[in-house]
Amino acid sequence: MLRLGLVGVLVALLGAASVVGVHRWRAVTAAPPVEPDRVAWALLDLRTRTLRTSAEATQTYTAESMIKVWIVADDLRRLAERDIRPHPDEITALSAMIRDSDDHAAEVIYQRNGEDAVIERLITICGLTETTVRPGWWSLTRMTARDAARMGGCVADGRAAGQRWTNWVLDQMRRVRGEGYFGIVSALPRAERAGLAIKNGWTLHVNEGQWAVNCLAISAGWVLVVQTGYSTARGGLDHGGRTCTEVAGQVLAPATGPIGTPAGVSADALGRPGNAR
DSSP: OHHHHHHHHHHHHHHHHHHHHHHHHHHHHOOOOOOOOEEEEEEEETTTOOEEEEGGGGSOEEOGGGGHHHHHHHHHHHHHHTTOOOOHHHHHHHHHHHHSOOHHHHHHHHHHTTTHHHHHHHHHHTTOSSEEOOTTOSTTOEEOHHHHHHHHHHHHTTTTTOTTTHHHHHHHHHTOOGGGOOGGGGGSOHHHHTTOEEEEEEEEETTTTEEEEEEEEEOSSEEEEEEEEEEGGGOSHHHHHHHHHHHHHHHTOTTTOTTSOOSSOOHHHHOOEEEEO
């Protein structure tokens, strides 16, 4: 009886250990589901002012460094209005804001020109309707893809920087380099990339475990914006860059024309097509 009792105890213990082992194995390997990417795009035809968008283009995203192009343009326009020629050091800083996405320079100019008033002028001058100010934070300005495309159109037609400085701003955007050179430009044939003006924005929001990546491109005939937000489990900055490239490749596909409704669009990458606005 004693021997049988010991055998029974061992079997019971082994059984319990087995159950516990399976439970622990499952706890370690079973990951929570990863939320799909949020993606929105908007395409503005500069000749007809036709705006085509994904259905998600009414959702707001943080603007991040994409909005630096406005901070630069606003500064130069205001100086020109007072007939002030910027100091060479300021020109260097403004160039770095666009070409190298210099945060420090952006903060200095943003504070000097009134902080929230900088974004309020963006809304007024460019006719934005879906953009909200985050007090004291240019990077956390929230805007839709539609409004971001309107901002790009405002830069392209000269309202943002004024007649004296618009070409200079666009030229700096064509000379973006380093980490900020990605996204929509990579969807174009190599021979056409040098002529495309771009300004991207990207931030890893560590506390939320979320990336925010925005891509803005201005050509002679159109403005395209792609905005995406995604979990760090989906990847790093390169994931957002690829998303911008893939979306741009489909929106700008030669088979559909530069402002045609995208054909063969992946719902995961591109979102649902919306209507012309």
